[in-house]
Amino acid sequence: MENEFKELIKILKKNGMSEDDIKMVRKAWRFTKLAHADQLRLNKEPFASHGLRAAEKLAEWGLDVDSIVAGFLHDTIEEGVAKRKDIVDEFGEKVAKLVDGVTKVSDIKLRASREEEFVENLRKMFFAMAEDLRVVLIKLADRLHNMQTLSALPSEKQKRIARETLEIYAPLAERLGMGAVKAELDDLAFPYVYPDEFKKVKDQSAVHYKKVGEHIKMMKRKILKELAREKIRAKIDTRKKHLYSLWRKLERPEINWEFEKIYDLAALRILVDNVAQCYTALGIVHRLYKPVPHLGVSDFIAQPKPNGYQSIHTKVFGPEKQVVETQIRTNEMHEQAEFGVAAHWHLSSLKAKEKISSKEIDEGKAVVDMQKLSWAKQLAEWQKEISDSKEFLEAVKFDALSSRIFVFSPKGDVFELPVSATPVDYAYAVHTDLANYIKGAKVDGKVVPLSYKLKSGNVCEIMKTKNPREPNRDWLDFVVTNTARKKIDKELRKGNNR
Ligand code: MN
Numbered sequence: 489m490e491n492e493f494k495e496l497i498k499i500l501k502k503n504g505m506s507e508d509d510i511k512m513v514r515k516a517w518r519f520t521k522l523a524h525a526d527q528l529r530l531n532k533e534p535f536a537s538h539g540l541r542a543a544e545k546l547a548e549w550g551l552d553v554d555s556i557v558a559g560f561l562h563d564t565i566e567e568g569v570a571k572r573k574d575i576v577d578e579f580g581e582k583v584a585k586l587v588d589g590v591t592k593v594s595d596i597k598l599r600a601s602r603e604e605e606f607v608e609n610l611r612k613m614f615f616a617m618a619e620d621l622r623v624v625l626i627k628l629a630d631r632l633h634n635m636q637t638l639s640a641l642p643s644e645k646q647k648r649i650a651r652e653t654l655e656i657y658a659p660l661a662e663r664l665g666m667g668a669v670k671a672e673l674d675d676l677a678f679p680y681v682y683p684d685e686f687k688k689v690k691d692q693s694a695v696h697y698k699k700v701g702e703h704i705k706m707m708k709r710k711i712l713k714e715l716a717r718e719k720i721r722a723k724i725d726t727r728k729k730h731l732y733s734l735w736r737k738l739e740r741p742e743i744n745w746e747f748e749k750i751y752d753l754a755a756l757r758i759l760v761d762n763v764a765q766c767y768t769a770l771g772i773v774h775r776l777y778k779p780v781p782h783l784g785v786s787d788f789i790a791q792p793k794p795n796g797y798q799s800i801h802t803k804v805f806g807p808e809k810q811v812v813e814t815q816i817r818t819n820e821m822h823e824q825a826e827f828g829v830a831a832h833w834h835l836s837s838l839k840a841k842e843k844i845s846s847k848e849i850d851e852g853k854a855v856v857d858m859q860k861l862s863w864a865k866q867l868a869e870w871q872k873e874i875s876d877s878k879e880f881l882e883a884v885k886f887d888a889l890s891s892r893i894f895v896f897s898p899k900g901d902v903f904e905l906p907v908s909a910t911p912v913d914y915a916y917a918v919h920t921d922l923a924n925y926i927k928g929a930k931v932d933g934k935v936v937p938l939s940y941k942l943k944s945g946n947v948c949e950i951m952k953t954k955n956p957r958e959p960n961r962d963w964l965d966f967v968v969t970n971t972a973r974k975k976i977d978k979e980l981r982k983g984n985n986r
Contacts, residue, residue, distance in 0.1 A: 489537050493517055496540070499547045500556070509553040512579070516543070516560040519578060523561075523568035531640035538633055539563060545629035555622045558586035559629055566591055589623030590630065595945050598652045607655050610894075610902065614660060624660060628669060631657045635676035650680035654732075667825060674732035682735075689735040696747045697728055700754040703807045707756060707777070714772045715758075720765050723819075725757040751783065751803055755813040759822050763789060766816045770800055773814050777804035780811055789817070797825055893944040908941050908968045914948045916972040923959070923975065925952040939966040958983050 500510055520539045527535035543559035551559075557579055564570035565587065575584045596614055598607075614624065635653055638646050654677045661670040679686040704726045715722045729737075729752055738745045747753070758769050766789060779785060783803040792798045799817040806812040817825070895903050895914055903917050911929030915922045928951040929936055935951075942948060959976040967973055 516557040520560045523564035523570040531637045541633040542629040562590045646680045650677040653677040671730040678732040723759045727755045751811040752813045758816045769816045896947040898949045913969040913972045924956040927951045927953040
């Protein structure tokens with residue numbers, strides 16, 4: 489473990505973290521080991537290694553010191569012997585808040601209903617309860633390590649956790665623009681959730697992967713040679729489509745398991761220093777390999793995708809007329825594409841450390857001290873900058889969401905309500921018919937007063953009377969939704985006129 493910790497420190501130094509911050513990280517490591525002393529994970533590793541692995545991921549993603557410390561500490565209260573007060577005393581309220589956030593979102597679990605709308609609500613709820621985007625990133629790092637060590641768990645748990653990963657965590661990573669993380673989560677979960685399908689696609693794809701693998705190796709050599717002749721320093725990654733997304737594609741009716749119809753089974757990715765070199769590289773690729781008519785070139789550098797993604801894609805005929813997708817982008821575009829929001833966080837914190845030149849101040853630019861901007865503000869800035877995507881904005885709009893809570897019905901359906909909503913509001917949100925039979929309410933299995941303030945993640949159950957009855961006038965004192973207020977009013981007036 490200590491060697492792994494040294495590796496982590498190396499990454500942090502490379503990221504340009506200050507000595508003071510690194511001291512904090514060392515302290516967090518000591519704290520984690522104490523809090524989890526003598527505790528083992530089910531895979532027999534010391535428990536503290538789990539915090540270490542999460543912190544390591546966060547460092548790779550270039551996150552700030554508070555996130556990395558919280559990555560270490562995220563289980564020290566719930567699983568270890570630490571108290572919240574210890575964390576506040578040693579690392580401050582900011583870190584304690586991040587740990588609270590991780591604990592809160594850990595309670596969000598996939599339940600019975602798996603309809604798309606329900607799952608979408610769960611993802612929204614995740615963002616709403618996280619409050620701080622860094623909480624989502626810590627949770628993703630936590631989940632990655634849990635998935636890597638999933639084989640140690642009993643099979644029932646494996647299935648549930650893997651399914652949650654496929655339905656909630658991988659899409660969250662995708663939404664944050666973290667393509668590589670999404671692919672890794674998908675493929676870690678795939679064999680647990682769909683074992684037979686996994687085996688089928690793995691067996692059948694092997695021969696195709698092998699062939700295309702040889703083709704792209706050959707192409708890589710040729711292209712690198714030509715680029716060198718143009719004096720362009722380039723790196724070429726070869727990438728195979730990840731198994732889970734291959735399976736999803738093979739299952740589409742228009743593909744119907746015909747591998748020949750899959751054009752992105754393997755891809756070449758050419759990374760260069762600047763945009764001009766991207767276009768030179770495109771010329772070289774097309775000189776060597778003819779572009780496929782009609783499928784052709786997509787220039788997402790000239791026209792970035794709504795989520796900010798930039799790259800040139802071209803489909804060309806490789807050896808044996810095999811279609812191979814080639815992506816060309818700069819290193820910076822690549823970092824953004826792979827790590828999404830995390831990369832942005834990293835880049836803007838680097839920018840923050842650069843001194844702003846007096847020229848820029850004279851020109852009225854960049855007078856803002858980035859360090860003083862809160863994360864939420866920075867996120868908002870960033871959204872303005874790169875994202876018009878409605879879907880993305882929906883997902884990360886904290887302000888709109890932080891005034892909402894999400895409550896489950898006993899069947900597992902999710903209802904969105906304003907903060908301070910009560911079981912009576914909930915009943916009216918479900919159906920007026922239900923509200924007409926209110927006798928009492930249970931939250932998470934315990935009887936509560938009807939004025940109880942519901943919290944996100946609560947399961948709310950209305951205990952029903954035998955016969956419908958008039959609403960109680962007192963309910964008007966605590967309901968917060970317009971629907972409930974209006975309907976109660978209406979019923980009471982009806983009663984008076986009788
Ligand atoms: Mn954990």
